[in-house]
Every structure is written in structure tokens, then in C-alpha cells.
Amino acid sequence: MSMDTAIATPFRSSNGRPIADHYPVVVVGAGPTGLTLANLLARYGTRALLVERNPTTVQEPRAVSIDDESLRTMQAAGVITTVMSHVVAGYGSEYYTPSGRLFLKVEPSEQPYGYPRRNAFRQPTFEAQLRDALETVPTVDTLFGWAQDGFVQDDRQVTVELRNADGERRWIRADYLVAADGARSSIRTALGLGLDGETFQEKWLIVDLENSPTPSRETLVFCDTRRPCIALPGPNGTRRFEFKLLPGESPEAMVAQDTVDALLASHGAHPDSRICRKTVYTFHARLAPRWSAGRVYLAGDACHLTPPFAGQGMNSGIRDAHNLAWKLAWVTGGSMPRHLLDSYEPERREHVRDMIDLALRMGRIMGPRNRAIGVLTQTAFRILGLWPRARDYFAQMKYKPKPRFENGFVIADGRGARATMVGRLLPQPAVRTALRDGVLLDHVLGDGFALIGLTDDMEALARAARLPAIARLRPKVVAVSRAAAEAPQPPEGVERIIDSAGILEAAMGGERDHILIVRPDRYVFSTVKVGEEHVVDRQLAALLGTVMFDTTTAPVPSAAVIGAPA
Known part of the structure; x- marks a missing residue:
């Protein structure tokens, strides 16, 4: 054929x-x-x-x-x-020393993007x-x-x-x-x-359990050079244990039933647990x-x-x-x-x-190279826990790198790397609309681009949406207020929302009279002061009309390389 x-x-x-x-x-x-x-x-x-x-x-x-x-x-x-x-929403992690002493607790309660930071599924x-x-x-x-x-x-x-x-x-x-x-x-x-x-390689035994009730809904991390172990919660009575293989241990020996049973018993697995999967993975970076x-x-x-x-x-x-x-x-x-x-x-x-x-840094905490390093690391975390700011940094998972990019489909706003929202994921507060309260922001913004005005000058926001290049984006236009009495009714084509907690304003450093252009994936394309929209419109027009990114186009392999059908 x-x-x-x-x-x-x-x-x-x-x-x-x-x-x-x-x-x-x-x-x-x-x-x-x-x-x-x-x-x-x-x-x-x-x-x-x-x-x-x-x-x-x-x-x-x-x-x-x-x-x-x-x-x-x-x-x-x-x-x-x-x-x-x-989904089991919003669980944390508890880190234990070899003697069973808790030295670090991660319990994130903040929801900057609208959902709990850690969830089991x-x-x-x-x-x-x-x-x-x-x-x-x-x-x-x-x-x-x-x-x-x-x-x-x-x-x-x-x-x-x-x-x-x-x-x-x-x-x-x-x-x-x-x-x-x-x-x-x-x-x-x-x-x-x-x-x-x-390239990083480590072998770990993975054991998945069903019917495994546990007194804690948190991830338990046993930081022990003798056998690093992680126990993770799951929905519907499921649980996962991960055990690091030590030098000289073979995958075949580790999945033997007696070995698995002994490891589970030593780390508190419920005796009624059913093993639904056991395998050895090699982890790579x-x-x-x-x-x-x-x-x-x-x-x-x-x-x-x-x-x-x-x-x-x-x-x-x-x-x-x-x-x-x-x-x-x-x-x-x-x-x-x-x-x-x-x-x-x-x-x-x-x-x-x-x-x-x-992940590599966390792996070193879970499995220190030797007992002395483990003791030093665990002692350092206990000392840092006495300082509220440091305790909050770990407890709220602020150590997790936030998504941000400097190169790509963005236009810099000149505010500097620390202050700018450009290239960052927009927070997602629960907002109030004319019809509903407690609506997550993205439900208001829809599936495409959005123009978000932190301003009471809604006519300026409407004019910005009609500029030639911005209009090509067909953005949803939203005006943000802190309270219902702050601004008049919006003009046609502009929807007004109430961000009573001021989360979007705080993301802009407390400044109002700015307009954010937000991409469909909710990253901020650019920000601009009200009255200067024509500047970003010209930049956008140039971006859409020329080669847009400082990157080298990869060569296309020949048909012989990629397996052309005969």
C-alpha cells in the first residue's frame, strides 16, 4: 500500500x-x-x-x-x-532525623495561584x-x-x-x-x-500500597544515611514508600517480598496494607x-x-x-x-x-552523604526554625523557584528584575464580579489574552484595547477595583471585578494606574502605565511583524535521519 x-x-x-x-x-x-x-x-x-x-x-x-x-x-x-x-488537597512534609526527631516541617497554606501548593493524586x-x-x-x-x-x-x-x-x-x-x-x-x-x-543517577525501591491507613496525611521524610526513605500520602487509602538502594544492593534482591515487608514494617506501614506495585527506579537529572x-x-x-x-x-x-x-x-x-x-x-x-x-538539593537533605553532614544539616534547620521569617520561608515552600522568564514572548517594562511582573505567572485571587462572589480570576479572563487595568480610568483601559496591535490579541478587558464604591460603571467592552484582598495590586508593588497584558497561559506579557499604552502597542506591532526571539533556529534533519517511509 x-x-x-x-x-x-x-x-x-x-x-x-x-x-x-x-x-x-x-x-x-x-x-x-x-x-x-x-x-x-x-x-x-x-x-x-x-x-x-x-x-x-x-x-x-x-x-x-x-x-x-x-x-x-x-x-x-x-x-x-x-x-x-x-485529589487529596493541601498536604505538607515532615522531615525526621535518624532518631525520629522532627527537624523541619513544610505546611504551605498560601494559595497564590488559586489552589493548594501540594496535592496527592x-x-x-x-x-x-x-x-x-x-x-x-x-x-x-x-x-x-x-x-x-x-x-x-x-x-x-x-x-x-x-x-x-x-x-x-x-x-x-x-x-x-x-x-x-x-x-x-x-x-x-x-x-x-x-x-x-x-546526569545524576540513584536507584530507589518504590512500593505502592492500597488499604493503607496512616495517622498522618503529610509526607514523611526519614533523613537517614543508613536508609533514606519517603512515605507519601494518596487518595482513597493509598500510600507510597520510597527506599534508597545502598551501594552493592541489587534491584532483584530489594523487590524480594521478605525485604519489602521488613522495610515497610520498620517505617510504620499499616499491617493491613496491600502491595499493588513494587519496582526499582533509576532517578535521573x-x-x-x-x-x-x-x-x-x-x-x-x-x-x-x-x-x-x-x-x-x-x-x-x-x-x-x-x-x-x-x-x-x-x-x-x-x-x-x-x-x-x-x-x-x-x-x-x-x-x-x-x-x-x-530536586537535587532536596535529595541531599533526604539522603546526606554521611552521618556528620546529616547532623549538621538537621541542626541548621532546627536553628533556622527559631527565626519566624526563615521558618515561614520553608513552611510556605517559598524555596520553590517561581516560574519566570526574561527571554521569549514578553516586552520588558523597565521596572527591574525584582519589581517587574513581566514574564511571571499572574496570581489568581478569588474576585467578585457583577453576578458572583468568590470567582477565581481565570474564570473571568477566559481562554485568550487579557488586558487587566489596575486603574479607575476605565475609558483609558477601553482605548488601550482598541489600539491596533493590542486589538489583534482580542483581549478580555477587565478593570480591577479594591471595593465596590471605588469606581464608576465600566464602559462597553470592559468588565469590572473586585479584588478585595488587593492581591493583584500587591503583585505590582502596590502601584495602581497600570495596565497588564496577560497571555493565555496567564504569564504577564507586559505592563504599562496608563497613558503610555501606545508605547507597548508599537513594540507589540514590531514583535508580531518580525522575527521575534533571540534564538537560533535549529536545522531540520534529513529524511534519511528521521526514518522516511519507503
């Missing part, structure tokens, strides 16, 4: 619809990153195909922690209510929820049980070869291909890219040298691997998905030039590196 014949012959998706011969976006890999990307593309109305080599989503527990930023992305994808129904449930959400979406088709088996690309499109378990082959054309196919990504390999840079080539983009574990100690591996992939999804939607929809996609890696790479570094 020729490629042209295969493309012309209809076949059906996993959700029963005929597969088209062309999609704006093809996503390979239906893990958390790929499923999130597909759901966001559906939200933006972008036609896409999601391809997964396995017949269903993952069935065994893998990632167990989802953070506030990822939950905000689930809100953007329209699935937050479903996801939260199976079960990946099989989460993936099934995201897949189910796609079943009735008219714009996204799914193909489970089909593997990507090669692709070719030119300056106009990518042609992807697919193969099922019966050996049947099909070819699909796409404007863009996204590889969310995991650490062993065949697409990354075909591009001639590895996972290199800083790695980055791909490039995250794209031509019309092919890497996301999630396909381009970075993070040790699990900070719970940020899957969450980093979800950040990739949100960053990439709106850009693909706006580019394929004709609203933005293709150069917008060049901002993906520069915006994400440094934050991923920061999260890897955080």
Missing part, C-alpha cells in the same frame, strides 16, 4: 470518528503531558490528533504529586472539577479523567494502540507514519508534531538528540540539548528528566504543555506568526533546570 493510498483510506479514531489525513497538530504520547496538551488544544478549538502506542492510558501509579500550577492548568483545560474529585485516575474529557470533544481525535514509526518533514508540514499491533500502517500529515512520548522518546532519537548535560527541530517539538520527559524529590517531574511536563498549547493554537489559527513557537524552549528551559537543581 502506498503512502498516498493509505492517507486516502479512512480509518477511525479511538473515539469512533474518521481520522483525517491532515491535522494542524499531531501529539505523540498520551501521558500527562500529551493528554494535557490535547485537552488545552481542544479548549482553544484547535484540530489535533493524539497518538498512543498502548491500548489505554497508564494503569500503574507513577507520579503521585500535582502542584498548584498544574491544577491551574487543569482549570484552563476545563477539567478542574473532575480532577479535584480524586493517582496517575491512572488522572490520565483516565483527561482521556475521558476528550471523548466528546469534536476537534481532537485519539488513536490508542498505534505507534509512531517514523516521520519526514519539510518547510510546510510533517508526515507521520503510524503502525498498529497488527502491522497495519498509516500516514498522517500535520503542520506540527509534538513528541510527548517519554524518556525513551523515539522522536527525539530520530532527531539525533539525547538527554545529556548534568537530564536535559535535551535542544527541544525542537523544524516543525517538531519535544515536551515533558522527552526533553527533561527530574529526580522526584521535589515532586516536579510530571508538573514540569504540564508546564511545557500549557506553554506550547496556546502558541500552537494561535499560530495554526493564523493569529500569530510562526516565530512565536521559537519562544517555547527559552521560556521553559531555565525553569526546568531550576526545578532539577531544587
Whole structure:
């Protein structure tokens, strides 16, 4: 069967619809990153195909922690209510010395992005929820049980070869291909890219339990050179234990039932617990040298691997998905030039590196190199805990690097790195609208760009929205007040909201009379003083009309390298 014949012959998706011969976006890999990307593309109305080599989503527990930023992305994808129904929200961590003394407690209560900072979930449930959400979406088709088996690309499109378990082959054309196919990504390999840079390897025994009640809902971290261990909570009576392998220990010996039983008993596992999974993982800290080539983009574990100690591996992939999804939607929809996609890696790479570094630092606390270092570290944390500011820094997880980028699709406002909101994730307070109270901000802003005015001059805000380049963004226009009596009724096209806690104003350093331009992924594109909107409008016009980012375009590999179909 020729490629042209295969493309012309209809076949059906996993959700029963005929597969088209062309999609704006093809996503390979239906893990958390790929499923999130597909759901966001559906939200933006972008036609896409999601391809997964396995017949269903993952069935065994893998990632167990989802953070506030990822939950905000689930809100953007329209699935937050479903996801939260199976999440244990807002847990903390307790760190113990070898003698069982508590030396550090992390108990975050702040919710700057609208959700608790740390939350427990079960990946099989989460993936099934995201897949189910796609079943009735008219714009996204799914193909489970089909593997990507090669692709070719030119300056106009990518042609992807697919193969099922019966050996049947099909070819699909796409404007863009996204590889969310995991650490062993065949697409990354075909591009001639590895996972290199800083490499860190440790082996840990992972034991997942069901029917495992515990007196504490917190993560328990046993910082002991003799055997570092982590016990993590989960929903519906589930729990995970992680035990570090010591030098000379083999994975085969560690998964032996007697060994597992002894380790669980020594760390307080409930005797009625049922083991549903035991395996040895090797944890890595790695980055791909490039995250794209031509019309092919890497996301999630396909381009970075993070040790699990900070719970940020899957969450980093979800950040990739949100960053990439709106850009693909706006580019394929004709609203933005293709150069917008060049901002993906520069915006994400440094934050991923920061999260890897955080995980390595936390790993050193959990598993000190020797007893003396452990004692010094644990004593230092106890002393710092006597200082309220330091105690709050750790308890509220302020050590976690906040997402921020200096390069990419942003316009600097000249306020300096410490003061500016540009390139930062906008806080998400609960606000009051004309119809409702306690509404999370993103529900007001919608799915696209937003123009947020911290000003009583609503006419100026309306005029800013009509400036030529800003108008191209088709932003939702919102005026923010501290109290209902502060400002008159807004003009047509402007919605007024009440931020009674002043969270958005505080994010701007307490300054009013500013306008924020906010992207669909809720990062701040730019800020400008009221009356100076024309300046940022001219800068935006230049950005949209030229090569926008200071980054080198990666060469497109030849067909021979990436496995062209014969």
C-alpha cells in the first residue's frame, strides 16, 4: 500500500470518528503531558490528533504529586472539577532525623495561584479523567494502540507514519508534531538528540500500597544515611514508600517480598496494607540539548528528566504543555506568526533546570552523604526554625523557584528584575464580579489574552484595547477595583471585578494606574502605565511583524535521519 493510498483510506479514531489525513497538530504520547496538551488544544478549538502506542492510558501509579500550577492548568483545560474529585488537597512534609526527631516541617497554606501548593493524586485516575474529557470533544481525535514509526518533514508540514499491533500502517500529515512520548522518546532519537548535560543517577525501591491507613496525611521524610526513605500520602487509602538502594544492593534482591515487608514494617506501614506495585527506579537529572527541530517539538520527559524529590517531574511536563498549547493554537489559527513557537524552549528551559537543581538539593537533605553532614544539616534547620521569617520561608515552600522568564514572548517594562511582573505567572485571587462572589480570576479572563487595568480610568483601559496591535490579541478587558464604591460603571467592552484582598495590586508593588497584558497561559506579557499604552502597542506591532526571539533556529534533519517511509 502506498503512502498516498493509505492517507486516502479512512480509518477511525479511538473515539469512533474518521481520522483525517491532515491535522494542524499531531501529539505523540498520551501521558500527562500529551493528554494535557490535547485537552488545552481542544479548549482553544484547535484540530489535533493524539497518538498512543498502548491500548489505554497508564494503569500503574507513577507520579503521585500535582502542584498548584498544574491544577491551574487543569482549570484552563476545563477539567478542574473532575480532577479535584480524586485529589487529596493541601498536604505538607515532615522531615525526621535518624532518631525520629522532627527537624523541619513544610505546611504551605498560601494559595497564590488559586489552589493548594501540594496535592496527592493517582496517575491512572488522572490520565483516565483527561482521556475521558476528550471523548466528546469534536476537534481532537485519539488513536490508542498505534505507534509512531517514523516521520519526514519539510518547510510546510510533517508526515507521520503510524503502525498498529497488527502491522497495519498509516500516514498522517500535520503542520506540527509534538513528541510527548517519554524518556525513551523515539522522536527525539530520530532527531539525533539525547538527554545529556548534568546526569545524576540513584536507584530507589518504590512500593505502592492500597488499604493503607496512616495517622498522618503529610509526607514523611526519614533523613537517614543508613536508609533514606519517603512515605507519601494518596487518595482513597493509598500510600507510597520510597527506599534508597545502598551501594552493592541489587534491584532483584530489594523487590524480594521478605525485604519489602521488613522495610515497610520498620517505617510504620499499616499491617493491613496491600502491595499493588513494587519496582526499582533509576532517578535521573537530564536535559535535551535542544527541544525542537523544524516543525517538531519535544515536551515533558522527552526533553527533561527530574529526580522526584521535589515532586516536579510530571508538573514540569504540564508546564511545557500549557506553554506550547496556546502558541500552537494561535499560530495554526493564523493569529500569530510562526516565530512565536521559537519562544517555547527559552521560556521553559531555565525553569526546568531550576526545578532539577531544587530536586537535587532536596535529595541531599533526604539522603546526606554521611552521618556528620546529616547532623549538621538537621541542626541548621532546627536553628533556622527559631527565626519566624526563615521558618515561614520553608513552611510556605517559598524555596520553590517561581516560574519566570526574561527571554521569549514578553516586552520588558523597565521596572527591574525584582519589581517587574513581566514574564511571571499572574496570581489568581478569588474576585467578585457583577453576578458572583468568590470567582477565581481565570474564570473571568477566559481562554485568550487579557488586558487587566489596575486603574479607575476605565475609558483609558477601553482605548488601550482598541489600539491596533493590542486589538489583534482580542483581549478580555477587565478593570480591577479594591471595593465596590471605588469606581464608576465600566464602559462597553470592559468588565469590572473586585479584588478585595488587593492581591493583584500587591503583585505590582502596590502601584495602581497600570495596565497588564496577560497571555493565555496567564504569564504577564507586559505592563504599562496608563497613558503610555501606545508605547507597548508599537513594540507589540514590531514583535508580531518580525522575527521575534533571540534564538537560533535549529536545522531540520534529513529524511534519511528521521526514518522516511519507503
